[in-house]
Amino acid sequence: MYFSVDVTDDVALITWDDGENRVNLDSLAALHGVLDDLVATSGPLALVLTGVGKFFSNGLDLARFGDRPEEIAATIEELHRTVCRLLTFPAYGVAALNGHTFAAGALLSCAFDHRVMRADRGYWCMNEADIGLPLDEKLAAILFNRLPRASAIEAMLTARRYAASEAQAAGIVEDVVAPAEVRERALSVAATMASKDRRVLATHKKIAHRDVVTFLGHPEYL
DSSP: OOEEEEEETTEEEEEEOSTTTOBOHHHHHHHHHHHHHHHTOOSOOEEEEEOBTTEEEOOBOHHHHHHOTTHHHHHHHHHHHHHHHHHTOSSEEEEEEOSEEETHHHHHHTTSSEEEEESSSOOEEOOHHHHTOOOOHHHHHHHHHHSOHHHHHHHHHHOOEEOHHHHHHTTSOSEEEOGGGHHHHHHHHHHHHTTSOHHHHHHHHHHHHHHHHHHHTOGGGO
16 A cells, blocks of 8 residues: 545545555556546645654655666656646645655655644654765755755755754754654645645646756656
């Protein structure tokens, strides 16, 4: 199983439950399937994406690429597309970072409008400098679109593992709460935004993120 969806009081809670929640063509396709269903609904809506256990997402599925190296480029391109879609999705989005949020998982978190991180355990990290996989300019642009410039540069160059309080100080996440409160806080933030006019939100998100969506090569989301 990749994703389950529970809609309550106009908030769609999307739970990613696939072990380390690695990013690959199958998991991204499944996420797009969820988004297809949600975008087709009318009326008030906000969404929350969270994981289960120790991981929000532990990044690209490197073990799978060892067997299927031909999928690497396609997965990166699909990650570009997924970020673009989330950035401009016609509803407010909250990432509930229940655990480790690494590399491609960290980039996915940057596609949401608000991030809530657990205080006691789990890191937010761009670890490419440790594992020898450089970002391309498009992936770096996702960081620069969302993070303070100094924080984006530090994250890229140092592969620093940000604990929750450090991530908040760096402008990476907006909220830090106790582990039992991560999902509840994310749902609460989303609930306050669910009644906002989705057409207006979509217009404003397209204005806000036009440059990065264009650079990533997905004008279909503008």
